[in-house]
Amino acid sequence: MSGSIARDATLNNATEFFSPDYVTARARFRAAAETAGAVLHALALDAAGPGGEALTIDIARLGDPRARKVLLHTSGLHGVEAFAGSAIQLALLQQPPAPAADCALILVHVLNPYGMAWLRRANENNVDLNRNFLGDGETRSGAPDLYRRIDRFLNPPSPPASDFFYLQALWQALRHGFHPLKQAVAQGQYEFPCGVFFGGSTLQQGPRRYLDWLRQHLSGARYVFALDVHTGLGPWGEETLLPEPASGATPIARLAAALNRKLIEVTRGDTAAYVIRGGMGGMLPRVLPGATVDFVLQELGTYSPLAVFRALRDENRWHHYGSGGLEHPAKQRLREALCPAAREWRTQIVAKGIGLVHAAADWTFRKRER
Ligand SMILES: [Zn+2]
Numbered sequence: 001m002s003g004s005i006a007r008d009a010t011l012n013n014a015t016e017f018f019s020p021d022y023v024t025a026r027a028r029f030r031a032a033a034e035t036a037g038a039v040l041h042a043l044a045l046d047a048a049g050p051g052g053e054a055l056t057i058d059i060a061r062l063g064d065p066r067a068r069k070v071l072l073h074t075s076g077l078h079g080v081e082a083f084a085g086s087a088i089q090l091a092l093l094q095q096p097p098a099p100a101a102d103c104a105l106i107l108v109h110v111l112n113p114y115g116m117a118w119l120r121r122a123n124e125n126n127v128d129l130n131r132n133f134l135g136d137g138e139t140r141s142g143a144p145d146l147y148r149r150i151d152r153f154l155n156p157p158s159p160p161a162s163d164f165f166y167l168q169a170l171w172q173a174l175r176h177g178f179h180p181l182k183q184a185v186a187q188g189q190y191e192f193p194c195g196v197f198f199g200g201s202t203l204q205q206g207p208r209r210y211l212d213w214l215r216q217h218l219s220g221a222r223y224v225f226a227l228d229v230h231t232g233l234g235p236w237g238e239e240t241l242l243p244e245p246a247s248g249a250t251p252i253a254r255l256a257a258a259l260n261r262k263l264i265e266v267t268r269g270d271t272a273a274y275v276i277r278g279g280m281g282g283m284l285p286r287v288l289p290g291a292t293v294d295f296v297l298q299e300l301g302t303y304s305p306l307a308v309f310r311a312l313r314d315e316n317r318w319h320h321y322g323s324g325g326l327e328h329p330a331k332q333r334l335r336e337a338l339c340p341a342a343r344e345w346r347t348q349i350v351a352k353g354i355g356l357v358h359a360a361a362d363w364t365f366r367k368r369e370r
């Protein structure tokens with residue numbers, strides 16, 4: 001059976017790869033990785049799930065243990081977004097691209113297991129992990145001025161309640177402009193520990209353990225192509241590919257041609273995306289100084305930015321000012337906002353997810369070394 005025919009068969013049942021909760025997803029990932037012949041690692045975290053269950057970042061490695069060329073695929077940096085990323089990884093493990101000699105495929109399952117288990121985007125300390133990867137010399141303080149001014153609207157200190165959210169949001173957008181508003185809110189802040197998009201006062205345990213693992217296990221790599229799956233930005237069911245500009249990285253036009261896909265350069269003001277501080281993509285070249293690193297963040301679109309933000313805001317209120325338990329509709333609404341139940345959405349994003357990995361594998365495993 002050729003690769004594409006097998007992939008079509010996988011896609012007929014794409015919705016089956018979606019798990020109802022973190023514990024199920026983790027068990028399925030580990031079983032599928034073992035079946036595929038992968039070597040498994042588990043990085044344990046101190047935080048626990050809602051039933052007291054242990055939380056781990058699970059890593060499956062296929063191919064050469066001392067590979068010089070590595071395709072690194074990560075899911076769930078934003079917790080609840082892992083429902084989609086985990087499904088993509090499970091589908092991929094049905095027939096993963098075979099690493100050539102001297103190559104490896106590494107799948108990292110759920111970088112923020114607390115967030116997946118508790119249906120949160122942030123981690124156990126309310127930290128947005130894709131704003132948390134700052135180097136030692138970078139300051140972890142401050143917030144955009146506009147964020148500070150509208151903190152009470154973004155993060156009301158009360159449990160979720162009807163408060164004319166859309167009217168308030170419209171008013172803020174009229175006053176400040178939609179794009180500046182989005183940029184100020186989402187770029188990351190280090191001043192409001194109970195607020196959304198909080199980047200944290202220290203490098204968090206999960207990211208720290210993950211970076212240590214990379215240093216230890218990828219020290220022989222000379223080229224690393226990192227793909228990081230997210231949801232919630234861009235048109236419904238579509239992918240938006242956001243490369244991280246870095247010195248030494250493959251020029252974006254060249255990478256786009258290799259992948260046969262459009263890559264969007266994020267600069268202030270001209271795209272649906274926004275510039276962030278403390279993203280994971282900027283950190284990888286620093287922990288892998290012996291390697292050239294290309295990093296592409298794959299966003300899979302769900303609902304409108306306002307609908308997604310509203311779900312984030314409500315869940316954040318419930319976490320800080322309610323019981324935080326899974327029973328509240330705000331929890332289920334956040335899951336729906338970042339991993340819609342619609343069959344056609346799920347089928348589409350699994351196709352986009354595994355399609356990108358196969359394209360990246362073709363490029364990475366055939367790449368000539370400098
Ligand atoms: Zn995300």
